[in-house]
Each structure stands twice: as structure tokens, then as C-alpha cells.
Amino acid sequence: MDSPTERYEWAVGCLKDAQLRLTRPRQCILRALANQKAPVSLERLADDLEEACDVATIYRTMHRLRQAGIVRQVNLAAHCACFTLIAPGERCDYLVCRDCGVITDLPDAEPILELEKQVAARSGFRALEHETEFYGICPDCQRNTNPLRHR
Numbered sequence: 001m002d003s004p005t006e007r008y009e010w011a012v013g014c015l016k017d018a019q020l021r022l023t024r025p026r027q028c029i030l031r032a033l034a035n036q037k038a039p040v041s042l043e044r045l046a047d048d049l050e051e052a053c054d055v056a057t058i059y060r061t062m063h064r065l066r067q068a069g070i071v072r073q074v075n076l077a078a079h080c081a082c083f084t085l086i087a088p089g090e091r092c093d094y095l096v097c098r099d100c101g102v103i104t105d106l107p108d109a110e111p112i113l114e115l116e117k118q119v120a121a122r123s124g125f126r127a128l129e130h131e132t133e134f135y136g137i138c139p140d141c142q143r144n145t146n147p148l149r150h151r
């Protein structure tokens with residue numbers, strides 16, 4: 001599920017299944033989440049959606065969306081609570097920069113999927129899920145060229 005439109009439509013379908021109305025704030029939040037795969041913080045969302053909804057509305061909406069299984073909360077280090085859609089087939093494997101806090105998808109998650117298979121085989125668990133976070137220093141911060149670094 002790659003395009004923002006597909007992800008948005010999936011989320012709206014889930015909302016209907018959960019018998020939740022597609023209110024204007026929900027619409028805005030789901031669009032914002034569908035537009036990017038990396039988890040986004042409440043503060044970022046509030047900045048992006050300043051006209052559409054306030055932080056309290058976003059917070060309440062996230063709670064409902066989590067209960068409905070549409071959104072996952074990812075707690076990345078001490079940065080903040082971030083949120084992302086749980087669209088089918090999408091993984092939660094991230095690289096997080098300790099300096100600037102940038103979050104990117106892990107480029108190759110094959111070894112982690114392999115590990116998950118091994119864990120399933122050895123533990124007898126079924127339907128495993130996982131969230132992986134690697135912390136380090138991103139290439140921009142290593143080159144000391146990242147303008148976000150010394151905020």
C-alpha cells in the first residue's frame with residue numbers, strides 16, 4: 001500500500017467498519033497520516049493542521065483511531081509520542097537520529113523479518129508483530145550540515 005490515496009481510503013474504510021463518523025478533524029488527521037509513512041508527533045500534526053483542529057481534538061481523535069486499530073502509537077526514545085497508520089503490509093521498522101530526531105523507514109528489513117520467523121519457530125508463537133527502532137547519528141548530522149541539529 002504505497003500511495004497516500006490508497007492509505008487514506010484504507011483508513012476511511014476502517015473508520016466505517018468501526019462505525020465511526022468521518023468528521024472533518026478525522027478526515028484532516030487521516031489525510032495527514034496517509035501522506036507520510038514515518039510516524040508524526042502530535043505537535044507536528046497540530047502545526048500542520050492548525051486551522052482544522054487543535055491539539056486537544058487531535059489527541060482525542062488519536063485515542064479513538066488507536067482503539068479502532070487504524071493508528072499505532074510509537075514511542076521513539078525520549079522524543080515524544082508519534083503516530084502512524086497501521087496500513088496492511090506496512091512495517092514499523094525505523095531509524096532514528098539521536099541528534100536531530102529525524103525518523104526514517106529502515107531501508108532493508110529482510111533480516112528483521114527473518115528474525116521474526118525464527119522467533120515464531122522457536123517460541124511457538126503465532127501472528128507475531130514487532131516494532132524496531134535503531135538509534136544513531138544520521139548522515140546529515142555526521143557531516144554537521146543538518147540545520148536542525150543545534151536547535
Ligand SMILES: [Zn+2]
Pocket residue numbers: 097098099100101102137138139140141146
Ligand atoms: Zn540527524
